[in-house]
Each structure stands twice: as C-alpha cells, then as structure tokens.
Amino acid sequence: MTAKxxxxxxxxxxxxxxxxxxxxxxxxxxxxxxxSEPNEPVIDIHQHIFYHGRTDDQLISHQKxxxxxxxxxxxxxxxxxxxxxxxxxxxxxxVQAGGNQSCYDFAQSHQDSFSFAANEVPDLxxxxxxxxxxxxxxxxxxxxxxxxxxxxxxGMQKLYDMAADxxxxxLMHWEFEVYNFGFxxxxxxxxxxxxxxxxxxxxxxxxxxxxKQQDHPWISYPTGPVTxxxxxxxxxxxxxxxxGDLSAGSGLNAFTRDEAFIKDFFSRHQDxxxxxxxxxxxxxxxxxxxxxxxxxxxxxxxxxxIERKLLYENAQKLFKL
Numbered sequence: 356m357t358a359k360x361x362x363x364x365x366x367x368x369x370x371x372x373x374x375x376x377x378x379x380x381x382x383x384x385x386x387x388x389x390x391s392e393p394n395e396p397v398i399d400i401h402q403h404i405f406y407h408g409r410t411d412d413q414l415i416s417h418q419k420x421x422x423x424x425x426x427x428x429x430x431x432x433x434x435x436x437x438x439x440x441x442x443x444x445x446x447x448x449x450v451q452a453g454g455n456q457s458c459y460d461f462a463q464s465h466q467d468s469f470s471f472a473a474n475e476v477p478d479l480x481x482x483x484x485x486x487x488x489x490x491x492x493x494x495x496x497x498x499x500x501x502x503x504x505x506x507x508x509x510g511m512q513k514l515y516d517m518a519a520d521x522x523x524x525x526l527m528h529w530e531f532e533v534y535n536f537g538f539x540x541x542x543x544x545x546x547x548x549x550x551x552x553x554x555x556x557x558x559x560x561x562x563x564x565x566x567k568q569q570d571h572p573w574i575s576y577p578t579g580p581v582t583x584x585x586x587x588x589x590x591x592x593x594x595x596x597x598x599g600d601l602s603a604g605s606g607l608n609a610f611t612r613d614e615a616f617i618k619d620f621f622s623r624h625q626d627x628x629x630x631x632x633x634x635x636x637x638x639x640x641x642x643x644x645x646x647x648x649x650x651x652x653x654x655x656x657x658x659x660x661i662e663r664k665l666l667y668e669n670a671q672k673l674f675k676l
Contacts, residue, residue, distance in 0.1 A: 395663070396424040397650065398670035401499070401526070401556070401602040401631025403452040404428055404461055411461065413637040418468070420639030421632060421647050425676055426469050428458040429499040429526065432476035433485070439478045439502040439510075445534075448501050450635065455489050470676070472498040472526070477510030483517055490521045495674045498526030499556070506537040506544055515548045524552040524673060526600060529559035531572045538563065539586060545594040552673070554629065555587060556600040561609040563587040564620065576608045581616040591624045598673065599624065601653070601665065602631030607645045610652045618656050625661045629670045 399418065404411070418426050431452040436443045447453075455473060462471040473489035474497060475482040486497055497518050504511060506527070518525045529538045538559050545553065558575035562568045565577060566584035590597045600606070610617050621628065630653070632646025640647050653665050670676065 395422075395667070397422050397630065397666045398674075398676060399423040399426045399632050399646065400496075400554075400629050400670050400674070401600055401633040402426050402428055403448065403450060403499075403633070403635075404430075404457050405447075405451055405453040406635040407451055409635060409637055415465070417634075417637055417639035417644070418632075421644065421650065423632070423646075424468060427495050427498075427674065428462055428469055428471045430455045430458040430472060430474045430489075431499075432474050432482075432502070433479065435476055435479065437476060437478050439476045439504050441503050445501070445503065448499055448528075452499075455485065459489060459492060459494075470495045470674070472496045474498060474500065477502055477504055477508065477514055479510075482510055483513050486514065486517060487521075490517070490523060494523065495676075496524045496526055496554070498524075498554070499528055500525055501528035501534050501557075503534060504536065506535050506541050511535075512548075515544065515551045518552070519548060519550040524554050524598065526554040526556055527560075528557040529555065530557055530575070531559050539569070542590065542594070545590065545597060549596055552596050552598060554598045554600050555590070556602060556605075556631070556633075558605040560587055560599070561605040564609055564616075576605065578608075578612050581613040583616070588620065591627050597627070598669075599628045600631045600633075601628055601649055602633035602646065604645050606631075607649050607652070610649065610656075614656065617652075621653070621657055621665065622661060625657075625664050626669060628665050629673065630666045 402414070404414065431446070431448040431454050433454065434446045440446050458471040462469040471494055473486045473494035475485040497514055500514065515525060528534050559572070562575060562577050563586040564581055566582040568577060568585060591599060630649065634644050634646045636643040638644055650666065653662055657665065
C-alpha cells in the first residue's frame with residue numbers, strides 16, 4: 356500500500372454511517388499548561404504510516420517534536436471487501452494507514468527509534484498465518500484491531516490465542532456498532548483468555564470511564580463530570596490482563612472533561628496505562644496535535660513517578676523495549 360492509494364477516510368465512513376465525531380484536539384488553554392520537552396524518554400505505542408497521506412519525513416519530525424524516543428507502528432490489514440472492513444470502507448483502518456510490510460520496512464530502516472506490530476482482517480482464512488509471519492519477525496503486538504466484527508467472533512478468538520502464544524498484547528479499537536461489537540460483554544473474553552494481554556483504545560473505551568455512558572452508548576465524545584463506576588474503569592480494576600492506550604482525541608476528551616476524576620483514575624491505574632498518540636498531524640506540537648496535548652495533561656496532573664510510568668516505564672515493561 357502506498358500513500359497515494361485511494362481509500363475511504365474515517366471521516367467519510369462515519370459520515371456515511373450517520374455517526375458524528377467531535378474534534379480530535381482541544382485548545383491548550385483548556386489543558387492549562389505549556390508544552391515542554393524534558394530530557395526524558397517517551398514511548399509512543401500507537402502511530403501509523405501514511406496516516407491521511409502523511410509522509411515518512413513528516414512522521415519522523417512529528418515524533419521528534421513530541422519528544423518521543425521510541426514509537427510502535429501499527430499496520431492495517433489487507434485491502435479486502437468483507438464484512439469486517441465494511442466491504443472496503445474501513446480498509447487502511449479508515450485512515451489510509453499502511454499495512455504490515457510498510458510498517459516492517461519502515462521500522463527496519465529506523466531500528467533505533469521505531470518498532471512494528473502485526474495485523475490482519477480477522478475474517479480472512481489466512482489471518483493468523485499473516486499475523487504470525489510478522490510476529491516471528493519481531494512484531495510487538497497485534498494491532499490495531501479495528502474491524503466490524505464481534506469481540507467474541509471465531510476469527511478474533513484465534514488472534515487472542517496467538518497473542519498468548521507469542522506473549523504480545525492485542526490493541527482493540529472500540530466503537531459502538533462500528534468496530535469490535537460487544538464491549539459491555541468483553542469481560543467474557545478477558546476471563547476466557549487470561550494469558551492474553553489486551554489494550555483498550557478509542558471512543559467507546561474512553562467514553563465508558565463514565566457509568567452513565569451505558570445509557571447513551573452512541574455518544575462518542577461525552578462531556579461534563581464523570582460518574583464513577585464505568586465499564587472501562589471496572590475492566591482495568593478487575594482484570595490483570597487489561598491495559599489502556601491514552602491515545603487520540605477520544606483519550607484527550609476523557610482526560611479534560613473532569614480533572615478531579617482523571618487524576619484519581621491515572622493514579623489508581625498507574626501501572627496499566629500507556630501513552631499513545633494516534634494523531635495524523637505533521638507538527639507534533641500545539642493545538643493540532645492531540646498526542647502532544649496528552650503528554651502535557653499527564654505532566655500537569657501526575658507527579659514525576661507516575662508520569663514516568665504512563666509515558667515510558669509501563670510500555671518499556673510490557674513490550675520489552
């Protein structure tokens with residue numbers, strides 16, 4: 356896959372589906388801190404090659420500007436027309452993201468600062484074979500799993516088993532009635548696959564820090580004070596094999612809607628949360644970059660010991676970097 360290949364964008368897909376998405380970034384004035392670049396390592400567990408047409412040079416500059424010292428590149432699956440890809444509309448993870456070979460080649464050319472994951476469309480007959488190929492080459496996880504299938508489907512179960520066999524996490528993109536159906540029932544997967552480590556990501560994951568989200572699951576970017584007891588909070592508390600990815604506008608929205616709650620949330624789950632950016636801008640700084648803003652939030656709200664865990668130590672341990 357190349358950056359010039361024509362695909363449906365995430366915005367096009369959600370628009371066609373009648374799903375409205377809030378802005379992916381928030382003003383730095385709302386966060387209340389200035390961006391800084393301390394001389395400390397930062398691991399970004401969630402980035403994409405060719406993201407909305409971004410060039411390799413722009414990606415490298417973006418990561419350096421954020422202060423990231425190591426990045427894991429997450430591939431899309433094959434370009435196919437199946438139910439899992441919404442018959443092609445979600446190819447390239449719906450953001451023009453490149454596939455396994457592109458991420459592998461890029462990481463091999465920048466081994467000092469980039470690693471790669473493995474991925475495939477789960478309803479393809481050769482899905483596990485394709486994923487295993489790149490895990491054997493050193494893939495750090497199975498990700499980004501962003502497909503229109505049930506969390507408990509047979510194809511997904513096979514990927515979970517493979518992740519356990521290779522001792523790598525599975526990063527899940529949850530979005531109500533769009534990707535990975537069945538989030539409220541995912542506890543059954545966590546219990547059935549206790550040796551598999553899962554990382555939660557995206558709008559349904561972060562909206563469900565709030566218990567009231569269950570009453571309106573179609574709202575992707577809820578605002579206002581958080582009611583404790585949400586599904587996401589319970590998964591992180593109750594299951595040793597559940598982790599959270601801080602990335603994207605969905606994460607940033609969650610972190611800025613209720614400061615008192617999120618300070619407590621970060622503190623309670625300080626060993627389970629990992630920084631990811633998942634932003635498509637070319638700057639890596641300022642209001643355009645949700646990743647830079649998330650780093651700023653963590654540094655504002657957390658003492659140095661916890662900040663180091665969220666931005667570096669947890670990912671270093673989980674991915675053996």
